[in-house]
Amino acid sequence: MADTITKRVGRAGRGVGSGGAGRAAPTKASRVGHRGVTLAAFAIPSLLLLLLINLYPLVYAGFQSVHNGDLISVGDFVGLDNYVAVLKSPDFWNSAKFTLIFTICGVFGSWLLGLAVALLLRTKIPGGGILKVLLLMPWIVPVVVSATAWNFLVATPQSPLPVIASALGQPNVLFLADPVLAQITVCVFKIWISFPFMMIMISASLAAVDPNVYEAAAVDGATSWQAFTGNTLPIISRSTYISWILMTIFCVNDFPTIFLLTQGGPVGATTSLAVLSYQTVFADMQTGPGVAIAFLMTLVLVVVSVILYRQIRKVEVE
Amino acid sequence: MSQTVAAPAAPAQTVGEQARKRRGHSYHSGKQGQWWRFAVLLVITAIVLVPIAFVFVLSTQPSLGSNASGFTLDNFVNVFTQTGLTTWLTNSLIVTLATVLVAVVVAAPAGYVLSRVRNRLVSSYSLTLFVIQSLPVITAVIPLFTLFANIGLVDNLVGVTIIYVGSTMSVATWMMAAYFDSIPIALEEASWIDGASVLTGFLRIVLRNSLPGILSTAIFSFLLAWNDYLIATVFLRSDPNYTLPIGLETFFQQNATDWGPVMAVAVVMMMPPILIFVFLNRSFSVGGIGGSLAGR
Numbered sequence: 001m002a003d004t005i006t007k008r009v010g011r012a013g014r015g016v017g018s019g020g021a022g023r024a025a026p027t028k029a030s031r032v033g034h035r036g037v038t039l040a041a042f043a044i045p046s047l048l049l050l051l052l053i054n055l056y057p058l059v060y061a062g063f064q065s066v067h068n069g070d071l072i073s074v075g076d077f078v079g080l081d082n083y084v085a086v087l088k089s090p091d092f093w094n095s096a097k098f099t100l101i102f103t104i105c106g107v108f109g110s111w112l113l114g115l116a117v118a119l120l121l122r123t124k125i126p127g128g129g130i131l132k133v134l135l136l137m138p139w140i141v142p143v144v145v146s147a148t149a150w151n152f153l154v155a156t157p158q159s160p161l162p163v164i165a166s167a168l169g170q171p172n173v174l175f176l177a178d179p180v181l182a183q184i185t186v187c188v189f190k191i192w193i194s195f196p197f198m199m200i201m202i203s204a205s206l207a208a209v210d211p212n213v214y215e216a217a218a219v220d221g222a223t224s225w226q227a228f229t230g231n232t233l234p235i236i237s238r239s240t241y242i243s244w245i246l247m248t249i250f251c252v253n254d255f256p257t258i259f260l261l262t263q264g265g266p267v268g269a270t271t272s273l274a275v276l277s278y279q280t281v282f283a284d285m286q287t288g289p290g291v292a293i294a295f296l297m298t299l300v301l302v303v304v305s306v307i308l309y310r311q312i313r314k315v316e317v318e
Numbered sequence: 319m320s321q322t323v324a325a326p327a328a329p330a331q332t333v334g335e336q337a338r339k340r341r342g343h344s345y346h347s348g349k350q351g352q353w354w355r356f357a358v359l360l361v362i363t364a365i366v367l368v369p370i371a372f373v374f375v376l377s378t379q380p381s382l383g384s385n386a387s388g389f390t391l392d393n394f395v396n397v398f399t400q401t402g403l404t405t406w407l408t409n410s411l412i413v414t415l416a417t418v419l420v421a422v423v424v425a426a427p428a429g430y431v432l433s434r435v436r437n438r439l440v441s442s443y444s445l446t447l448f449v450i451q452s453l454p455v456i457t458a459v460i461p462l463f464t465l466f467a468n469i470g471l472v473d474n475l476v477g478v479t480i481i482y483v484g485s486t487m488s489v490a491t492w493m494m495a496a497y498f499d500s501i502p503i504a505l506e507e508a509s510w511i512d513g514a515s516v517l518t519g520f521l522r523i524v525l526r527n528s529l530p531g532i533l534s535t536a537i538f539s540f541l542l543a544w545n546d547y548l549i550a551t552v553f554l555r556s557d558p559n560y561t562l563p564i565g566l567e568t569f570f571q572q573n574a575t576d577w578g579p580v581m582a583v584a585v586v587m588m589m590p591p592i593l594i595f596v597f598l599n600r601s602f603s604v605g606g607i608g609g610s611l612a613g614r
Binding site for chain 1: 355359360362363367368428431443457460461462464480483485488516545548552580584587
């Protein structure tokens with residue numbers, strides 16, 4: 001399934017519609033109109049939902065971002081004041097910085113770990129199937145549950161990890177109370193949650209590889225590292241770029257992973273843009289600036305996605 | 319344990335050694351290579367599972383208030399009888415099952431259009447679905463809150479169900495379309511020649527052969543609705559309407575040091591996804607389906 005989704009993403013990226021195996025049916029002219037009506041009826045419910053739940057909010061959010069209202073009332077038109085205020089506030093730039101760190105750590109940390117595990121799992125090893133199932137658990141368990149578990153592990157001085165740290169001669173390690181440690185903890189938590197996704201993506205593309213490629217490389221005297229850079233990396237490059245795009249989107253948009261572990265604290269050290277937007281709207285009751293933050297975040301996301309999309313196309317051309 | 323396993327494998331190891339030598343540095347052959355791989359994987363798996371293992375272990379440890387010691391299931395009895403767990407669980411089940419049902423019913427026909435019709439309109443629809451999927455949920459949540467507050471859908475299970483169905487729509491439609499792609503159109507064409515309408519062909523021929531695709535979509539929607547935190551925390555405002563994620567979170571905030579009952583609720587919450595995963599993963603790659611969930 002991961003693979004079919006991957007293909008569709010690629011297809012959409014190339015601007016190709018659908019189709020796949022099925023080609024347009026040669027029907028009698030008299031039937032075309034009737035068929036069109038049925039197919040339109042098929043698509044309309046999902047279109048309506050799309051309009052209501054996805055497009056309408058986007059348009060209305062744009063409207064809210066240029067008004068000074070709250071959650072219920074519209075307020076007055078203020079032009080780009082909200083955007084200016086947001087861009088001038090140090091909180092925004094601190095959040096942007098943390099979002100960047102969080103995304104880079106999340107994407108590459110989970111990719112490296114996922115790649116390592118996928119490569120280790122590739123050969124037949126005893127209990128490999130069970131290990132794979134167990135390794136997917138962080139991805140399957142609801143984030144509320146895993147955040148609770150991680151809170152137990154690190155949050156208080158009586159928690160297991162601080163106790164171990166003090167036994168090792170590092171007393172008073174407060175993982176969620178020290179700004180830098182809290183940032184590291186949140187990033188590690190994100191990697192822990194996300195690496196199984198990378199593992200699945202990479203495993204799926206590795207499964208498609210003919211083992212003879214490696215035999216041939218070995219006959220030519222390639223070392224393991226050369227086989228890796230020369231054979232493995234090119235084969236997984238396409239799914240790697242797609243998984244990077246998806247993980248970038250997941251990381252930038254991520255709210256629960258951070259919020260459930262730290263609520264954005266201590267002193268705002270782990271407030272990502274999504275968390276800042278949430279707090280601005282639902283704690284400070286400032287809808288305009290909150291939506292403006294979400295919009296700026298979306299803008300950056302689109303730019304990054306487009307850059308990565310270009311990379312995919314390049315890979316495909318090669 | 320490693321010793322007992324290693325002993326009988328010794329002869330095979332030497333065979334592997336020879337093979338390795340013959341082929342030079344073959345990339346992934348030889349039993350020798352397998353054992354360090356196995357050991358490394360075992361260590362990684364053990365570390366990765368620590369947090370989840372603690373959830374299970376702590377849920378069976380006595381609560382602070384009780385004087386029992388050792389293994390106990392009291393926490394489970396207590397959270398079911400003395401907390402809102404039954405309500406949260408019921409709410410979660412209602413919302414999740416409604417989401418699954420509506421999502422499949424709406425996404426299947428839309429996926430059929432995506433799979434069978436090829437024109438500019440449909441391909442731009444497909445692209446729109448992808449773009450929408452990548453927009454931050456928080457951007458949509460704020461305006462929707464205003465809209466739903468005006469029509470009485472805040473703090474209402476129907477409200478969150480509608481949003482869940484909307485959030486599943488793009489991926490669910492794609493998943494159905496991907497499955498329909500694998501069904502040859504010749505089957506429908508044959509039925510059209512026999513006089514069947516598009517609707518009949520879709521219902522009798524395509525859907526009937528798409529059970530795995532439907533199940534994948536259902537699992538995806540189930541996981542999205544069951545695991546969601548952001549939408550529920552914004553829209554559900556009173557305890558009788560809480561779903562499990564919000565119930566667990568508030569219960570944890572109130573009982574932060576009494577881990578037994580908290581982890582018992584956590585176990586109840588994570589069992590459905592784990593069971594679905596363990597029983598269905600072989601046929602449906604649940605992990606891959608979950609891929610579209612993150613960031614929600």
